[in-house]
Amino acid sequence: MAREWALRGLSEEELRPDPKPEAPKTPRGKIENFWYHYKWHTIAIFAAAVILSVMIGQLVTRDNPDYMVILATQTFVPDAAKDKISSELQKYGRDIDGDGKIEVTIDSISLANDSQLGSANQMKFITHLSAVDVMFYIMDKETYDSRIAAQESGDFRVFAPINLNAEGIEGDGRYWNWKDSGLRKDEAMKGMPENLYFCVRNVSETVNKKESKRMYEQCMELLRAYLSQKPLTGNASATEPGSGSTAAG
Numbered sequence: 001m002a003r004e005w006a007l008r009g010l011s012e013e014e015l016r017p018d019p020k021p022e023a024p025k026t027p028r029g030k031i032e033n034f035w036y037h038y039k040w041h042t043i044a045i046f047a048a049a050v051i052l053s054v055m056i057g058q059l060v061t062r063d064n065p066d067y068m069v070i071l072a073t074q075t076f077v078p079d080a081a082k083d084k085i086s087s088e089l090q091k092y093g094r095d096i097d098g099d100g101k102i103e104v105t106i107d108s109i110s111l112a113n114d115s116q117l118g119s120a121n122q123m124k125f126i127t128h129l130s131a132v133d134v135m136f137y138i139m140d141k142e143t144y145d146s147r148i149a150a151q152e153s154g155d156f157r158v159f160a161p162i163n164l165n166a167e168g169i170e171g172d173g174r175y176w177n178w179k180d181s182g183l184r185k186d187e188a189m190k191g192m193p194e195n196l197y198f199c200v201r202n203v204s205e206t207v208n209k210k211e212s213k214r215m216y217e218q219c220m221e222l223l224r225a226y227l228s229q230k231p232l233t234g235n236a237s238a239t240e241p242g243s244g245s246t247a248a249g
C-alpha cells in the first residue's frame with residue numbers, strides 16, 4: 001500500500017530504468033570516454049612515471065667525486081673555506097673515475113652541541129667512521145681529542161701513519177696540522193680553527209677490506225702528494241709561485 005502511494009501519479013515510462021548508455025564506436029569517442037572516466041588516474045600515473053624516470057636518471061648520471069673528504073669541526077665552516085681546501089687538494093689528485101676532471105668533495109659536519117643539527121651530525125660523523133666509507137678526514141683539535149684520541153686504547157689507532165717527512169706532521173705521525181702552512185694563511189680561511197688535522201682512516205679492522213684498502217691507498221697517496229707538493233697528475237699549476245697551497249711551510 002505504501003509503495004503504491006509513493007508511485008502514485010507516475011507513468012509506466014517514468015518507472016522504466018534508464019537505458020544503458022551506448023558505448024562509443026568512433027576512436028575519438030572512445031578516447032573522450034576514457035578521458036572522462038580515467039582522467040585523474042592517467043595524470044597520477046604519468047606524474048609518477050616522470051618522477052621515477054628523473055630519479056633513475058639522476059642515479060645513473062650522478063657524477064661521484066674522485067675523493068670524498070669529511071671536514072668535522074666544532075664551528076661552522078664557510079663555503080669559501082671548503083671550496084679553497086677542495087681546490088687545493090684537487091691540484092694534487094688523480095682523475096680516478098676517468099671523466100676528465102679531478103674532483104674532491106668536502107662534506108662539512110658541524111659538531112657544536114648548540115647546533116640544531118648537532119646530534120644528527122654527531123651520529124653522521126660516528127657512522128662514517130664506523131662504516132669506513134670515507135677515508136680522508138680533516139678535523140679541528142677539539143674534535144680529534146674528544147672523538148678520536150679519547151676512544152683509542154692499546155695498539156688501536158683510528159688513523160694510519162702518513163710515513164712522510166714533512167713539516168707539520170704530528171700525533172705520532174698520524175696527522176698533518178695545517179697551523180703554520182700557507183693554506184692556513186689564505187684569505188678564505190679567516191675564522192677557521194688554528195689547529196686543523198688532515199688524516200687518513202686506518203683499514204686494519206674493516207669489513208669490506210678490499211674496497212676500503214683501495215680508497216685508503218688513493219687518499220693516502222693524495223695527502224702525501226699534497227704535503228710533498230708533487231702533483232700525481234703532473235699539473236704544473238699546483239706548484240706555481242704564490243700558490244696558497246704550500247703544505248709544509
